[in-house]
Amino acid sequence: MTLGYRTLCHAFWFSLIGPIVGFLYIAFVVMLPGSTDKATTASFFPILFFISYALGVLPALLTGIGAACLPVRHYRSTLYRTAFCTILGSVLTLLFFTVVFGVQDVLIGTDRPGSLLHRFNLYVAPGTLSGAIMALITPKGFYFADRP
Numbered sequence: 001m002t003l004g005y006r007t008l009c010h011a012f013w014f015s016l017i018g019p020i021v022g023f024l025y026i027a028f029v030v031m032l033p034g035s036t037d038k039a040t041t042a043s044f045f046p047i048l049f050f051i052s053y054a055l056g057v058l059p060a061l062l063t064g065i066g067a068a069c070l071p072v073r074h075y076r077s078t079l080y081r082t083a084f085c086t087i088l089g090s091v092l093t094l095l096f097f098t099v100v101f102g103v104q105d106v107l108i109g110t111d112r113p114g115s116l117l118h119r120f121n122l123y124v125a126p127g128t129l130s131g132a133i134m135a136l137i138t139p140k141g142f143y144f145a146d147r148p
Contacts, residue, residue: 007068014064014134018089019056022135023049023127025102030121053138056126059092063131064090069139075139090124097123117142 035041066083066088070097074080 001089007065009096010064010068010138011061012064014067015057015061018060018063018130018134018138019053020049021130022056022060023052025126025129026052026122029125051127055097056093056130059089059096059127060094060130063089063127064134065139067135078102079089081139082083082132084130085135086128087131090128094124094129 025046031037031041031044031048063085067075067085070081070084074084
């Protein structure tokens with residue numbers, strides 16, 4: 001498989017499935033356990049899905065392109081590929097949200113105690129989890145044709 005074809009496939013699948021993994025993390029790990037009224041919380045899922053997809057597609061796309069551009073000897077190793085995509089997903093997500101929302105909002109977060117951990121759960125952890133999961137499942141056959 002050529003590098004260009006692999007880059008296109010990874011960009012497509014990372015940007016298609018990656019934000020969905022981030023949505024599932026935010027919905028079921030961050031929002032649902034802390035709520036008292038599960039039905040009201042579940043009613044926010046459609047707008048949460050749209051927001052997480054709209055904000056998560058660019059870091060996921062860039063993580064997919066970065067994963068496809070790994071050298072072949074590192075790409076074939078599941079450990080190296082997963083570690084690279086995990087780190088790249090978290091760094092790109094943090095940079096993206098820092099640019100979009102500003103340094104004051106993302107990194108400092110002075111509005112309440114413990115907000116840095118809360119912001120980490122909302123911004124960085126979905127990108128980290130998405131990068132790790134996509135690095136594990138993408139090379140297994142999400143390609144459009146059987147090409148050498």
